[in-house]
Amino acid sequence: MHGIPHKIIHPAATGKPLFLPKVGLGVYIHIPFCKRACHYCDFYFSTQLRYKKELVQALAREARLRQEEWAGAEIHSLYFGGGTPSLLEPSELADLLDLFHRLANPVPEVEITLEVNPEDVNSKNLATWKKLGINRLSLGLQSLQTRILQWMNRGHSGPQGLEALKKAGEAGFDNINVDIIFAIPGLELSCILNDLREILKFQPTHISCYELTCEPRTAYAHEVKTGKIFPVEEAASGEQFLTLSEILESAGYNHYEISNYARPGFEAIHNRRYWEGLPVLGLGPSAVSFDGRMRTQNVAHNIRYMTSLQKGVRLCETEILTPSALLNEYLLTRLRLQEGLSFTALRQRFGPDAEQRIRSRAAKWSPQVAEWRSDGFRLTRQGRLLADHLAADLFEI
């Protein structure tokens, strides 16, 4: 989904998928274009919009090329991410959806999400999206503070963001996610809470709250490195995380994953697949696919992606997960979820020895970080701040 790998890229091996029919499949389609680069972003995208049409054709090629991988699987989710999928022309989006319906076998309640930027939200687009069968919008608000949005180099203002949220609701979208960012230098917690109050007035079904992180090779990272800006201190950022969690939970949202909140029944079906280790087929440059054992990532380069597909070849990097890697990923992702880790499930998947070892490692933790139940434990709010550290503590190497 993001990052530009600098490793050897080779044509994908074709083979029978390992997907288990009962867990179904999620499909991710990466639209690698943005009008401008946000200063904190390290997703793969290009601002060269002139290739857009050609790229959509390449996406279709990839979908057909990998038909075998999805044939027969029940599709539970389709997610258009980016980049900026809302830059797609209605016809382009229609073509992709059309192809999807022809090739795939979606369940009736399939979740179809479109990531949209507020500046692309207008009545006409909303109507088109609705008509094409998009049933979930993910709106990149990030903040309602125009000065912050400008600093981030976003393409919309605060009021524009709020307006987009309002319009989307009016257009009949009843499952809307709002992205917001915290731990922004110079943005007070009180200010974030004000924004949140404004947003909550529209009752979005889902809110993703991401901590601003400093990713290498971004404009933000450069500012930090050259001392132009100081990242928010750990303690303050932790404080913001805890406060957001308290407030959103009291407003009726489940803090079901470290960075994600949902009203009951509205957890993101697609995103959950990543944390549950379920198969996802990723199409488009830099997209990642996972079949439960093997992970591949498409080449993160639009031109190379398109030219190779013209020759009927998909360029990607492949990683076959070892049993310990599978276990470690299981631990890493499970601890992020509200339900935490179940010893029974752990034993069933990885055997009683692994379960015992992990149990005894976790038993040393302070009660402040984990909450024990009869069949496992989950991280407390405090513990979630240490999720990576704790997962690593359980890792097997």
Added chain:
Amino acid sequence: MDHIRNFCIIAHIDHGKSTLADRLLQVTKTVTEREMQDQVLDDMDLERERGITIKSKAIQMEYTYKGQTYILNLIDTPGHVDFSYEVSRSIAACEGALLLVDATQGIQAQTISNLYLALEHDLEIIPVLNKMDLPSAMPEEVKDQIVDLIGCPRSSIIPASGKTGQGVEDILAAIIERIPPPQGDPDAPLQALVFDSVYNSFRGIIAYYRILNGRLRKGDKVLFMSTGKDYVADEVGTLKLQLQPKDEVSAGDVGYIVSGIKNAREVRVGDTITHAEKPCDAPIKGFENVKPMVFAGIYPVDTDDFEELRASLEKLQLNDASLTFEPETSAALGFGFRCGFLGMLHMEIVQERLEREFNMNVITTVPNVSYIAYTRKGEKITVNTPSDMPDPTQLDHIEEPFIKAQIITKPEYIGPIMSLCMDKRGIIKNQSYLTTDRVELIFEMPLAEIVFDFYDKLKSISRGYASFDYHIIDYRESDLVKLDILLNGDQVDALSALIHRSRAYHFGRRMCEKLKELLPRQQFQIAIQAAIGSKVIARETLSALRKDVTAKCYGGDISRKRKLLERQKEGKKRMRQIGTVEVPQQAFLAVLKLNQ
């Protein structure tokens, strides 16, 4: 034998021994122009990097003088105090010594101590006034000093320069004219003194010796007298820049032997080699055992490497006879060795050689000197490590080693040096002007006070114009305490230190501060305490880790993050668990970094 001369070059550190040796090797064409480089005999990487000689090095030269060809065996020696044992062994293989004095600096502390070593062995001393090319040379003044010190005729001092080559021919002539040829009977039973050895992974152990009597031929069956073991001399020869095999090495000469010995314990410096069939009557009096001054634990980073560490130390000891070690255990670090060193530089060099030459990863613990504890029952216990300390209830008193320190400096630095020495619990014993511009100060002070940073401090307060030499005089009663470090209440034995009570508070506080920097934050807060017995004298608190979590964890993020965390965890394997606290290796070196 009349055409052999054996000599060494001795001097204070940096007075130009190795550089002058370069010129001698050049003039005698012992090394080719292509092989030549500055201080060519300093062939260890560590020597080249630090610009000092660590090991004595023997090399044979040939020189024609007045129509006669002579064999000259030269031994270049180190100047640093920590390596004076190298000098004393070299002296045993020689009849004469070049005593170098830097013409810009004059006589310094090790000039004197090394001179005395040579005189004890009745060596013929050839005084050389070196670095004459420097504009700041003070030949007349320094000549006065030399005449005063040795009582030699002024005219016997040779002005020279290792840079320009001035005086080199005069030195060679003096070596031949003034140094007596070796005594000894080539036809008597073989008697050869081993003065050094080295481990070579292809050839086994190579021993260097000086033959006093008899001859050693290739293929001879030889006996190493102290172990009583015999071997066949697979190869013998003399020491050029490379080893030079010969059929025979005979009385008066310096050479090497390869005899397939693989076990480091079978070769001892100071041993006598003789023939198995026709042995000599008695071994040569070997070398006095050196007494290590500083002790520290050396532990393998990977606890499985204990035996390998032992083998490496044994091999290193072949080439460094002043190193001692014996096994010890630590609750924190597992199995390791308590090693004895001649000083801090020696300790540092040993640690580096273990890492470079033997690929060992080691942790070194807080160094200390050797104390003597007396119990109430009247027992006398040598304390080389804090855990040797008897229980306070059993302890009657404890004594620490005192040294006599000789410092030679310029008058303007007397003040600062005095206060430095007083601060180090020193007692001034004497102050005398060697010349109007040079003062000798004699102090008595505890050895423990000079072990750590004394030398560096001395150099910096005197801008390099102070030289320093010392030797142990006696043990004196002292108010020493064992300072323990506790992490969340658990004592870390490898961080305990023996220290004078007056220093304990400051030391304990600095240790706690340093550990706070070096320990990684963990889920809980960590109390870092310094304590004497049950009394806590310093404390720092390392706050708990607040936050370690990735915001976004989708598709490719998952494997990236997993790999990162796996790598971190791999690194943690090298940490030691003390109670609930994980301690990285660097923390055990905290004490050495207190001043940084």
